Each structure stands twice: as C-alpha cells, then as structure tokens.
Amino acid sequence: MKKFLSILMAFLMTLTIVMAFAGCSSTDTEDTSDTSDTADTSEDTSTEDSDLAYILDKGTLAVGITEYEPMNYKEDGSDEWTGFDTEYAQAVAEKLGVEVEFVVIDWDNKFLELDSQSINCIWNGMTITDEVTSNADVTDVYVKNAQAVVTTAEIQESYTTIAEMTDITFTAEAGSAGEAAIEEAGFACTSVSDQATALMEVASGSSDACVINITMVNVMTGEGTNYEDLVQAEELEAEEYDIACRKGSDLVAEINTITDELIEDGTMDFLAEKYSFTLIK
Secondary structure (H helix, E strand, O other): OHHHHHHHHHHHHHHHHHHHHHHHHHHHHHHHHHHHHHHHHHHHHHHHHOHHHHHHHHOEEEEEEOOEOOOEEEOOOOOOEEOHHHHHHHHHHHHHOOEEEEEEOOHHHHHHHHHOOOOOEEEEEEEOOHHHHHHOEEOOOOEEEEEEEEEEHHHHHHOOOHHHOOOOOEEEEOOOHHHHHHHHOOOOOEEEOOHHHHHHHHHHOOOOEEEEEHHHHHHHEOOOOOEOOEEEEEEEEEEEEEEEEOOOOOHHHHHHHHHHHHHHOOHHHHHHHHHOOOEOO
16 A cells, blocks of 8 residues: 555656746747747837938839939930939939939829838928928038029019019919929919929910929020020029938938048039039038
8 A cells, every 4th residue: 555655756756847848948938939929029010110221221212203303314315314413313322232213203292102112212302391301301502592483584574573464464383492482472273293294384475474492493494405495583582402312211311420431422412513503511
C-alpha cells in the first residue's frame, strides 16, 4: 500500500510540472506574437505617414502644374516641359534620386488633387494666400511676383487707375491670386481654366482685360510675342511664390533643405537669371 501511494504521488508531481511548463510556453509564445504584430503595425504606419518615403519608394515625384509661362510650359513643337519651376523641380528630384512626373491639374481643384495624393506637391508659381496656408503646408518662399492688369493699348489710354475701370469686363484663372485681387478691388470677374486662356480672352475681344502674374506678362505680351497688341495697364499687390505639400508632409522640410543646397551651388541664381526672376533667399 505504501509503495502504491509513493508511485501515485510521483505521478501527480510529474503531471503538475508538465502542465506548468506547458502554460509558461503558451504565454511566452503569445507575448512574442503580440510584440511582432505591434512592431509591424508601427512600421506600416510610419511608411504611410511619410510623403518622402512614399516618393523615394515609388521613384517618382508627382508635381501638379498648369501651363504657365515662364514657370511651366512647352515650347513650340516640343512635348517636353520647361520653365523656371520645371527646372527647379527637376533639380530637387535629381537630389532626391527620383524622376519628375508633371501632372496638369485643374487649378480650382488643386487641394483635392493634393489630398488624394494624385500629386505630391503643387509647384506652379503659386502665390501665398490664406487659402493656400489653410489647405496645405508650404515651403520657404523663393521668388517675388505681383499681379497685373493686361488689356489693349486703347483701353489703357482711357484709364489712369484700375478704380476707374468700372465699365470694362475682367477675366482671370479660377482660384488664382489674380481672380482674388480683381474681386478684392470690387470688380466682377469671369473665371477661366488658366492664365493663358485669360490672355486669349482679351486678345479675341471676349474680355476687356485680364489679371495675371507679372512674370507671365513680361514674357507673353509686347513686341516680339504672340500678344504684341496687349499691354500692362497697372500692377496690383506684390506677392511671393512657394510650393505646397499635404498638411503635415515631411516633403516640405526636404525641399527647403535641398533648395538651400541649390542656392549654395549657384543653381537658383542661374535659373533666376535665365528666366528674369528676383529670388528670395
């Protein structure tokens, strides 16, 4: 009887040890699995939140533009984009080690394009406004600009200031600083798809005047241009250009860093002289 009890006690002790060991193994395995899942989730979230990582992984910087000479445009007979902002974006992309994809957008829907990640940034001679800064994060400013009224020489001779132009019609690009400037001056304005179209409206007689960026006025109007009969009537408020990225985007800081390098190596001065701009450093 004593021998039987001894055997039974030994069996029960062995069973207890085995069950305890199994419980510990199960807990350890479960903890390891949880840690692994947490690490993977953290890594995925980090990648999703980084525009820069997304661009580097894709190998392409998608730049939202409209056709706007001298910022982004195509010369006659060419399918390639050129211009100050075009070459500036290409220089930044080269530093990043990626290609540039220029995407023509509806300027009035530019922030929708940005938020949906159809584009990574808006880089098209964009003026800093409250609308811009409330919908996007922006880089440091890089160029000085102004809005200007463009009309025919005949109309220009009839008025001394814009305040007198109460009986003429105005056109501007939808959602542009030019549209905002003319409306702020108290005039009605017909919206068109881009600044080039605004000029065409005046040249065709569909509109008496348009409001566009003075940088465009300088290269698109006057002697030797397609709009020799159009002249600048008045310069409106001065402004500055920047580049817009999604809210919270880490691309902003990276563009600023690379721009400092392009200023240091003379690239920005070269582009400013080539396209007749005044840099802001």
